[in-house]
Amino acid sequence: MYKKIPIYQQLAELLREKIEKGEYAFGSSLPSEREIAETYELNRMTVRKALDLLEKEGLLVRIQGKGTFINTPKIDTRLDTIQSLGKFLTQMGISVTNRVLYCGRRKADYKFSKIFGVSPEDEIYQIFRLRLGNGEPFALEYSYVPFAYINDCEQYDFKVYSLHDLYDKHGIVLMEDHQQLEIVTVHNPQAKLLDLPEGGQVFMLTNVSIDKDGRVIEYTRSYHSSKKFSFSTIMS
Amino acid sequence: MSKYTQLLSEQAREKIEEYIDRQKIAPHTALPAERELAKILNFNRLTLRTALRQMRDEGAIYTIHGRGNFLSSPKYLEDSKSFISYTAGWESDGYQVHSKQISLKVMEATKRISDKLDLPLGTPVYELKRVRYLDGNALFLETAYLPIKYCEGLHNYRFENRSLYKTLETEYHIKLVRQNHVISVAALTREESAYLEAPEGTSAFFIRGVTYDDTGRAVEYCVSLNRADLYAITSCLVPE
Numbered sequence: 001m002y003k004k005i006p007i008y009q010q011l012a013e014l015l016r017e018k019i020e021k022g023e024y025a026f027g028s029s030l031p032s033e034r035e036i037a038e039t040y041e042l043n044r045m046t047v048r049k050a051l052d053l054l055e056k057e058g059l060l061v062r063i064q065g066k067g068t069f070i071n072t073p074k075i076d077t078r079l080d081t082i083q084s085l086g087k088f089l090t091q092m093g094i095s096v097t098n099r100v101l102y103c104g105r106r107k108a109d110y111k112f113s114k115i116f117g118v119s120p121e122d123e124i125y126q127i128f129r130l131r132l133g134n135g136e137p138f139a140l141e142y143s144y145v146p147f148a149y150i151n152d153c154e155q156y157d158f159k160v161y162s163l164h165d166l167y168d169k170h171g172i173v174l175m176e177d178h179q180q181l182e183i184v185t186v187h188n189p190q191a192k193l194l195d196l197p198e199g200g201q202v203f204m205l206t207n208v209s210i211d212k213d214g215r216v217i218e219y220t221r222s223y224h225s226s227k228k229f230s231f232s233t234i235m236s
Numbered sequence: 237m238s239k240y241t242q243l244l245s246e247q248a249r250e251k252i253e254e255y256i257d258r259q260k261i262a263p264h265t266a267l268p269a270e271r272e273l274a275k276i277l278n279f280n281r282l283t284l285r286t287a288l289r290q291m292r293d294e295g296a297i298y299t300i301h302g303r304g305n306f307l308s309s310p311k312y313l314e315d316s317k318s319f320i321s322y323t324a325g326w327e328s329d330g331y332q333v334h335s336k337q338i339s340l341k342v343m344e345a346t347k348r349i350s351d352k353l354d355l356p357l358g359t360p361v362y363e364l365k366r367v368r369y370l371d372g373n374a375l376f377l378e379t380a381y382l383p384i385k386y387c388e389g390l391h392n393y394r395f396e397n398r399s400l401y402k403t404l405e406t407e408y409h410i411k412l413v414r415q416n417h418v419i420s421v422a423a424l425t426r427e428e429s430a431y432l433e434a435p436e437g438t439s440a441f442f443i444r445g446v447t448y449d450d451t452g453r454a455v456e457y458c459v460s461l462n463r464a465d466l467y468a469i470t471s472c473l474v475p476e
Binding site for chain 2: 009013017053056057101102109110111142175176177178179180181182183184185186187189201202203204
């Protein structure tokens, strides 16, 4: 018995496979709706529905008057090992740049005194950055670290350096990373920064890093463009 | 919106979270009206509204038209290190698990399925489609593909309240030891959102995994759509 899957979904599946296999080169344009309809002997409404689905998944980008383009490939980020996002991307041959949106000291206050186990009067340092790979936005990061652990941080240019560089310098060794991955909606200005439409869906990763002495070192909330990222894990 | 304003709404959000925590507001309880909250927390109303919108976007609160904002119950958390479709894991955490079997069919492996299972195109496979519920909430829409030759007769079982993995182990002596997942984002189609009792277009985790037994065979290719408004994935990582 064959399962009756709607035709547009079958077409979407077929196109998705071709894209993932690299039959349509990334960055190049897909054949026109009319051409696809002719090739597979389907009506244009069906083709359009299939393309809508793939556009929603971030595989295609449709530019009015120009055509339909294959979106850049997704990067598989390992959810099961600690890594610095910057290092990971660099290892993949992607040049990482950062835009610092804000950095500065502030009091821990209620929320962060609980997270870090410090007094609400103690100072923390916050860094908000947009991470770009090959010039395209990948992630928006909001990081918080108790100031005392990295007390010379104000001398660093976080456009160039990452927190991990600072940890190395201060002899901080991260032992555990507790992460929570969610899917959330973003609006402007965050959507715009990530080059996504208003109301777009992104991965939100909340990260609490603990060092070998059990101290909570860093709390980071980051928004990862679902156009650019998928996450993978290996369970064994 | 300037970055200064964004900083303000981040601060407002923290203050709202502090208020919720200090007042010990329980899930599904209403928050004070926006105007009142702005007065209590001493924030400009527009800033507060932005903060509330972000909390709504992230599922921390929900709004009932005409009745205000309510605190959401926490999302169901699943450790990324557990297998997709692992009934025993949820049960041991104290959740009530039940399933609705949508279909259990025989089909020929498509290109994707045969690639994932490392089998020739057209190999007969079972396709088991289920909706899984936690505490009565429809959360997961799962489709599992298994080569018939590894588990002949699987169609004689009903997988409503029976664990697939347990059945593979006890009836077919297949010990599953490893699974790779890839996690992406998808928007639920009309059919999918109907099964999951969610509004059409709700976001979902789109998780695809291949499960291997202890002889290294790919035994299952599983595709799961998990409601992103009710569920999140956790992991505890250690250095490589």
